[in-house]
Amino acid sequence: MLGKMVRGLFLAMLAVFAGLLAWLYVAPPELLLVGDSYSAKIVCSNRFIAGRDPAEVMAVDVQAPGHPLLKFVSAVVDEERKTVTTRIFGFFAESKAAYRDGLGCTNLPRGYDLSALSGLPQGPQALPKPSDIAWPAGDAPLADGDARPELAAPLADGKLLGPGIRAVVVIKDGKLVGEHYAPGFTKETPLLGWSMTKSVNAAIAGRLMAEGRLSFDDANLLPEWAGDERKDIRLRDLMGMESGLRFNEDYGDVSDVTRMLYLEPDMAGFAAGQPSEAKPGTTFRYSTGTSVLIARIWMNRIGDFGEATAYPQKALFAPLGMTSAVLETDVTGTLVGGSYLYATARDWARFGQFLLQDGVWNGTRLLSEEYMQAVRTPSRASGGLYSGAQTWIAGPDDKPSSAYGLPEDTIWLQGHDGQTVAIIPSQRLVVVRMGLTPSKLGWVPQPLVKAIADALD
Structure with missing residues (x-):
């Protein structure tokens, strides 16, 4: 008798759990959709605009500083179609972002797919920038004669630069006189x-x-x-x-x-x-x-x-x-x-x-x-x-x-x-x-x- 009761209780709990999973899959809470959509967008833009590693972006940009639930979000990058799909716990609240040349990444809200973007105008063609001409007309490396040695100390001071620093650029009298980039980031990183x-x-x-x-x-x-x-x-x-x-x-x-x-x-x-x-x-x-x-x-x-x-x-x-x-x-x-x-x-x-x-x-x-x-x-x-x-x-x-x-x-x-x-x-x-x-x-x-x-x- 006791065994039947335990078995019945277990089956009831299993049914409730299965119903919960079905609910999460069919009608996920909006908070989960926001988290997945945010994750898809950030990973997509940083992968296809900035050329960064998606796994690093997910870990460093999305999960480390964000809501604790984001730690359970996974991302799948389709390099050919230039899309990123995210799901929490690997199954729920699926969200997608898609890249278009010149216009970056766009979230595809629930119920939308890539066809939603097919009728939109294309982005403008990328403009070349001379690499051998000084800023602002070009993007040549900062020459020793242009770099101001006085900036060496403040641009090396971690307390002044702040946690999570990625880039500092200093313009004085219309000239580029100093810059600093964290590892993994350069003057070419959007x-x-x-x-x-x-x-x-x-x-x-x-x-x-x-x-x-x-x-x-x-x-x-x-x-x-x-x-x-x-x-x-x-x-x-x-x-x-x-x-x-x-x-x-x-x-x-x-x-x-x-x-x-x-x-x-x-x-x-x-x-x-x-x-x-x-x-x-x-x-x-x-x-x-x-x-x-x-x-x-x-x-x-x-x-x-x-x-x-x-x-x-x-x-x-x-x-x-x-x-x-x-x-x-x-x-x-x-x-x-x-x-x-x-x-x-x-x-x-x-x-x-x-x-x-x-x-x-x-x-x-x-x-x-x-x-x-x-x-x-x-x-x-x-x-x-x-x-x-x-x-x-x-x-x-x-x-x-x-x-x-x-x-x-x-x-x-x-x-x-x-x-x-x-x-x-x-x-x-x-x-x-x-x-x-x-x-x-x-x-x-x-x-x-x-x-x-x-x-x-």
């Missing part, structure tokens, strides 16, 4: 800027402004907003993160930002669907969704999707010589202007130098004086933290640069996990720092920038 992408995406919109096709004061920006108060949101409000739209930017769970990036096929459509919670221009809410909306808006203004896809290279990357730059898309073809720009540290420095030069490159003004004024001026509701053109006035810890002894005219590009570009016009200095440095470690770049500035003074 690196993800994360939210530094926002500043570049805004500048692409700024190029349309310079051409008279877009304006800070434009309203009625999206058809989804035509019937309600959101029609009054101006581009100016979006650029300063003052749209009044609700958006949860918490990355620790299935929030608006993680849902948009890793579960939604139409990122801009998802962001556009967020309700209004305040009058435009009255509150500051940092939002990756806002930057994706800006990308959709300037792409809509161009009209032709193929032309819009090629526009960043034509209008900005090619003129500046940012030949490594790859701006990735969602599955609808909208460029992910809030997060997904890969470029070498030297190309990130080119963009920083471009802003330092007031939006002028090789004697040609590419961004209007009005736009550049917005780059330098805090947005009204941000309390001095953020500019009216998707750059930071305060440093990564929200402290003014003067708190670290840096000039008050310092502006910043900032991205997740320690990506920064410091731009100091008064000292004719640009400092790029790229790495994998979670904010929980407490490292900030201001002491590094200050040490470099002092060494070159």
Whole structure:
């Protein structure tokens, strides 16, 4: 009798376990889908854009600094089809990302396959960069005569460089004067800027402004907003993160930002669907969704999707010589202007130098004086933290640069996990720092920038 009861209990538990496995396979929780989708995207981009080893990327970039569940995710790379498929525990929450030349990797949300990308425009052709010409026109190795010996100490100081350092590039008086790369990374390695992408995406919109096709004061920006108060949101409000739209930017769970990036096929459509919670221009809410909306808006203004896809290279990357730059898309073809720009540290420095030069490159003004004024001026509701053109006035810890002894005219590009570009016009200095440095470690770049500035003074 007891044996039958034990056997029955065992069979019941086995049935429950089998049901749980079936549930995980058929309808996995969104948190697992987010984790697998994130893993597929990071491995795909780093393999097919940056040329890195997928196993190393999974271990170092995805699992080591991420959610504990990510340690149970496995990745399969299809080199021929240029896809990455991920599953947790080897079976569940399957997710896939696919690579396209010139446009990097795109997540394929649940229910989508490679055919979803077949009708989208192709990416622009890669531009060659001379290897025997000095920066910024080319990418010749830094010559001994150009390297500033004063930088040897700060560029060798591990405490200043921070944990997870990958690259530092220093530009003084428009010249490359020092750089440092961690093992496995070189001047040819494209690196993800994360939210530094926002500043570049805004500048692409700024190029349309310079051409008279877009304006800070434009309203009625999206058809989804035509019937309600959101029609009054101006581009100016979006650029300063003052749209009044609700958006949860918490990355620790299935929030608006993680849902948009890793579960939604139409990122801009998802962001556009967020309700209004305040009058435009009255509150500051940092939002990756806002930057994706800006990308959709300037792409809509161009009209032709193929032309819009090629526009960043034509209008900005090619003129500046940012030949490594790859701006990735969602599955609808909208460029992910809030997060997904890969470029070498030297190309990130080119963009920083471009802003330092007031939006002028090789004697040609590419961004209007009005736009550049917005780059330098805090947005009204941000309390001095953020500019009216998707750059930071305060440093990564929200402290003014003067708190670290840096000039008050310092502006910043900032991205997740320690990506920064410091731009100091008064000292004719640009400092790029790229790495994998979670904010929980407490490292900030201001002491590094200050040490470099002092060494070159």
